[in-house]
Amino acid sequence: MNSIGSNFFQNWINTDASKNNITVIKPIKGWQIINLKELWDFRDLFLFLAWRDIKVLYAQTILGFSWALLQPLIQIIIFSIVFGKVAKVSTDGIPYVLFSSAAIIPWTYMSQSMSVSSQSLVLGQHMLGKIYFPRMIFPITPVLSKLVDFSISLLIIVGVAIYFRVYPTFNLLYLPIFLFLLIIIPAGVGMWLSSMAIRFRDVKLAMPFVIHILIYTAPIVYSASSIPDTYRFIYSLNPIVAVIEGFRSCLLGTTMPWHFIWPGILTALFLFIGGAFYFKRMERVFVDVI
Amino acid sequence: MKKNITIKAEKLSKCYRIGLKDKIHDSVGGAILDFITSPLENYRKYRSLYIFDDKYDQNKDDDFDDADDIIWALKGISFEVREGEVVGIIGRNGAGKSTLLKILSKITIPTTGRAKIRGRISSLLEVGTGFHQELTGRENVYLNGTILGMRKTEISAKFEEIVAFSGVEKFIDTPVKRYSSGMKVRLAFAVAAHLEPEILLIDEVLAVGDAQFQKKCINKMEDVGQQGRTVIFVSHNMPAVTRLCQRVILLENGRILMDGPSAEVVSSYLHSEKGISTCREWPNLHRAPGNESVRLCAVRVIADDGQTSDTFDIRKPVGIEMEYEVLQPDHIMLPYITLTNENGTRIFSAVDLDPDWRGRCRHCGRYVSTAWISGNFLSEGIHFVGAAMKSEARKGRYFYERDAIAFRIIDTLAENTARGDYGGRLKGVVRPQLKWDTRYHQKQANRSL
Numbered sequence: 001m002n003s004i005g006s007n008f009f010q011n012w013i014n015t016d017a018s019k020n021n022i023t024v025i026k027p028i029k030g031w032q033i034i035n036l037k038e039l040w041d042f043r044d045l046f047l048f049l050a051w052r053d054i055k056v057l058y059a060q061t062i063l064g065f066s067w068a069l070l071q072p073l074i075q076i077i078i079f080s081i082v083f084g085k086v087a088k089v090s091t092d093g094i095p096y097v098l099f100s101s102a103a104i105i106p107w108t109y110m111s112q113s114m115s116v117s118s119q120s121l122v123l124g125q126h127m128l129g130k131i132y133f134p135r136m137i138f139p140i141t142p143v144l145s146k147l148v149d150f151s152i153s154l155l156i157i158v159g160v161a162i163y164f165r166v167y168p169t170f171n172l173l174y175l176p177i178f179l180f181l182l183i184i185i186p187a188g189v190g191m192w193l194s195s196m197a198i199r200f201r202d203v204k205l206a207m208p209f210v211i212h213i214l215i216y217t218a219p220i221v222y223s224a225s226s227i228p229d230t231y232r233f234i235y236s237l238n239p240i241v242a243v244i245e246g247f248r249s250c251l252l253g254t255t256m257p258w259h260f261i262w263p264g265i266l267t268a269l270f271l272f273i274g275g276a277f278y279f280k281r282m283e284r285v286f287v288d289v290i
Numbered sequence: 291m292k293k294n295i296t297i298k299a300e301k302l303s304k305c306y307r308i309g310l311k312d313k314i315h316d317s318v319g320g321a322i323l324d325f326i327t328s329p330l331e332n333y334r335k336y337r338s339l340y341i342f343d344d345k346y347d348q349n350k351d352d353d354f355d356d357a358d359d360i361i362w363a364l365k366g367i368s369f370e371v372r373e374g375e376v377v378g379i380i381g382r383n384g385a386g387k388s389t390l391l392k393i394l395s396k397i398t399i400p401t402t403g404r405a406k407i408r409g410r411i412s413s414l415l416e417v418g419t420g421f422h423q424e425l426t427g428r429e430n431v432y433l434n435g436t437i438l439g440m441r442k443t444e445i446s447a448k449f450e451e452i453v454a455f456s457g458v459e460k461f462i463d464t465p466v467k468r469y470s471s472g473m474k475v476r477l478a479f480a481v482a483a484h485l486e487p488e489i490l491l492i493d494e495v496l497a498v499g500d501a502q503f504q505k506k507c508i509n510k511m512e513d514v515g516q517q518g519r520t521v522i523f524v525s526h527n528m529p530a531v532t533r534l535c536q537r538v539i540l541l542e543n544g545r546i547l548m549d550g551p552s553a554e555v556v557s558s559y560l561h562s563e564k565g566i567s568t569c570r571e572w573p574n575l576h577r578a579p580g581n582e583s584v585r586l587c588a589v590r591v592i593a594d595d596g597q598t599s600d601t602f603d604i605r606k607p608v609g610i611e612m613e614y615e616v617l618q619p620d621h622i623m624l625p626y627i628t629l630t631n632e633n634g635t636r637i638f639s640a641v642d643l644d645p646d647w648r649g650r651c652r653h654c655g656r657y658v659s660t661a662w663i664s665g666n667f668l669s670e671g672i673h674f675v676g677a678a679m680k681s682e683a684r685k686g687r688y689f690y691e692r693d694a695i696a697f698r699i700i701d702t703l704a705e706n707t708a709r710g711d712y713g714g715r716l717k718g719v720v721r722p723q724l725k726w727d728t729r730y731h732q733k734q735a736n737r738s739l
Contacts, residue, residue, distance in 0.1 A: 021408070021409060021410060022406060022407065022408050023396070023406070023407040023408075023411065024404060024405070024406050024407075025393060025394065025396060025399070025400065025404060025405040025406075025407065026399075026400065026403070026404035026405075027399055027400055027401060027402060027403075027404075028399050042436075044436045044441055044442045045436040045437060048432060048433050048436045048437075048442075049433075052422055052425065052429075052433055055424070055425060055429070056422055056424045056425070059424040060424070126419075127419055127420055127437070128397075129392075129397065129415075130397070130415045130416045130419045131395070131397065131413065131415065131416075131419045131420075131437060131438070132395055132396040132397050132413065133437065133439070199336055199337070200333075200336060284398075284399050287392070287397055287398040288306060288398060289336070
């Protein structure tokens with residue numbers, strides 16, 4: 001599946017470069033490089049598929065995009081009652097609603113895009129067997145389309161922030177880093193899991209409760225400061241910890257807990273890059289094992 | 291001048307592993323033990339489905355034995371296709387046609403061998419891949435177009451043309467789920483027809499849609515071929531293959547059996563299929579179809595000169611000759627033939643009407659009954675003949691050999707056929723030459739005043 005472009009000079013001499021496009025089809029073994037140019041060529045498809053997901057998700061619903069607000073909102077309310085009022089979890093003095101909204105919004109995005117992304121190949125198996133386009137489009141598309149829901153649900157944070165009179169600080173400048181992490185984590189997980197799910201359908205069955213467990217491995221309902229120092233490094237290897245802590249700090253203006261963030265950034269990069277290579281390696285067998 | 295080679299396949303082969311069947315336990319203990327160890331077993335089983343490393347390097351000696359759980363869908367296929375050629379690929383189910391197309395369209399990779407393709411390639415293994423019920427026609431055109439590899443700007447430029455071709459202008463902003471299945475296919479094919487690849491791979495997509503639209507598609511595809519594009523067309527629709535392709539590759543069991551001019555390959559394929567010929571004889575009476583009362587000796591297709599023939603001009607009569615030996619006297623026997631076309635549609639069944647033998651018991655001995663199908667009655671294509679001997683009772687029969695022989699009707703576009711002055715496709719299982727009568731009434735100019 002290597003598309004070997006014609007050599008550089010020919011491309012310039014010949015006006016009709018496509019005539020010299022030579023595709024070589026041959027057996028593929030082992031690790032492959034990732035053809036970023038091909039992915040770029042298919043950028044329109046990314047957008048259309050993401051747009052389809054968005055459009056279809058709320059088709060024939062009464063509430064439409066309000067669902068993007070309603071889901072995290074209800075979770076925030078429940079968590080605020082259970083963990084804030086009843087269990088009285090320590091939040092370092094931050095009002096619980098504020099504390100949990102800053103975490104639940106990115107978490108909702110990550111958990112949803114992770115689970116859709118991990119099923120993307122299985123759900124798209126029909127298309128997989130009928131047409132070729134870069135397979136990586138399958139797990140990446142949900143990660144993109146869920147960004148729309150995420151952007152809408154940011155309104156909740158804005159609302160809560162106004163209510164509690166939290167004003168933006170310079171910490172907000174760090175937000176792009178965490179947005180980047182927010183996207184590459186589910187993309188990485190999605191690439192790993194979708195390529196496993198197409199071969200072993202166990203992933204589908206494991207996914208719901210893994211997501212349930214993950215919510216407690218990150219400081220979503222509790223504060224990371226309650227983790228004993230001895231376990232802090234291991235704890236913060238979880239990239240979700242970095243995203244949640246980072247988001248909270250950006251939005252609430254508390255000091256940035258870098259010691260919780262650095263290890264997570266490294267694991268996130270490993271997840272993403274490793275996932276891409278693993279996906280590419282497994283790509284060749286997808287159609288044969290459907 | 292020889293045209294450039296656009297596709298060059300060298301010893302392409304592909305093997306699949308079929309899952310081995312599950313074990314059956316004979317004891318509860320065995321079942322429990324199996325339950326505990328099964329995750330490991332399952333892992334091995336599902337993993338083995340795609341591990342072929344041992345096959346990649348070996349197999350230099352073209353050893354394509356279907357061992358235990360391995361199936362070679364393609365066994366070292368080599369061919370070349372030149373620019374502008376329209377090549378048909380035919381063969382039975384499981385011959386490897388779809389696998390070959392999937393390899394060329396990069397959907398799956400070959401186990402061994404390689405192929406080089408020069409130019410932009412599009413594959414159409416299905417119409418309407420990625421169509422979504424909830425989206426409108428317009429949205430689906432864009433979505434499907436990008437899936438097929440078009441850029442958004444390209445689709446926008448051709449959008450009007452695509453919609454006009456599909457003929458669903460009125461519904462273009464209606465969700466596709468409200469479309470009839472025919473409309474969906476039209477729209478999907480319209481998108482595909484406006485692809486502008488240099489090489490187009492098509493799999494059996496013409497099997498859908500109504501006759502008029504099919505014709506439109508075939509015309510469009512013929513245009514594609516004439517514009518110097520290369521087309522590879524997999525189909526079971528032999529008339530379409532013969533019409534569209536100059537060259538046909540016949541696959542059997544993963545190998546190329548024949549590669550040549552389409553008429554030749556198609557007719558050889560149709561004759562080899564089911565081992566059918568224009569004449570079938572049972573020299574050994576004891577093994578012939580039938581019972582102690584009567585046995586079938588031979589079935590033949592004959593032309594009006596009495597000679598067996600496999601191809602008939604659409605204008606000529608076709609004789610079906612049935613030879614049988616009556617072994618017990620005093621039965622009323624009704625020779626009976628059936629005619630089926632290549633799609634499996636029964637065209638007719640007919641019973642012996644010879645006035646000399648109506649209601650008469652037969653003596654022992656050999657008989658030859660011939661039924662004549664008049665010219666200008668059957669449609670183009672391959673026809674399969676079945677021969678039976680019925681008794682008067684409602685369901686009684688002595689023997690029935692279905693699809694015993696076959697023959698082919700061709701339309702040479704000559705004079706004096708049902709075609710008249712019409713050059714297009716005349717669809718239908720029969721093509722009778724009817725008596726037509728057209729009356730002319732001169733318009734009376736004064737009447738409207």
